[in-house]
Amino acid sequence: MKNIMLVCAAGMSTSLLVSKMQKAAQEQNLEADIYAIAESEVEKVLGAKSVDVMLLGPQVRYLKGSFETKYKDKNIPIDVINMSDYGMMNGENVLKQALNLIG
Known part of the structure; x- marks a missing residue:
């Protein structure tokens, strides 16, 4: 997962x-929990569950370093997230x- x-x-x-993304994962028979949250919720969610990768929408790219x-x-x-992939x-x-x- x-x-x-x-x-x-x-x-x-x-x-x-x-x-x-969930549809693509299903087509690849990949078990994945994929979800979107507001940047204000990140700390709370990371305290409650494990995360394998965090992808930032282009509009919050400035948060990457912090x-x-x-x-x-x-x-x-x-x-x-790649801006053209996000836009499309x-x-x-x-x-x-x-x-x-994830690797």
């Missing part, structure tokens, strides 16, 4: 992307990005 957290300003704009510093001890790969809601490519980061 892969746990993929998407972070955006309010947790709303990435919900369609989550649906597309999140990497703040959550360094959790060893979670953190990256910004390309769930397959974003899932691929997440899986590459």
Whole structure:
């Protein structure tokens, strides 16, 4: 089971992307818990569940450095979602990005 957290300003704009990523995961017979949250919820969620990768929506890319510093001890790969994949809601490519980061 892969746990993929998407972070955006309010947790709303990435919900369609989550649906597309879940569909891509199903097509690949991949068990994945993929969800979107608001950046204000990150600390609470990380305290409650394990996360394999954190992907930031382009609108919150400025948080990458501070999140990497703040959550360094959790060893979670953190990256910004490719802007064109985000804009096109390309769930397959974003899932691929997440899986590459997990390794």
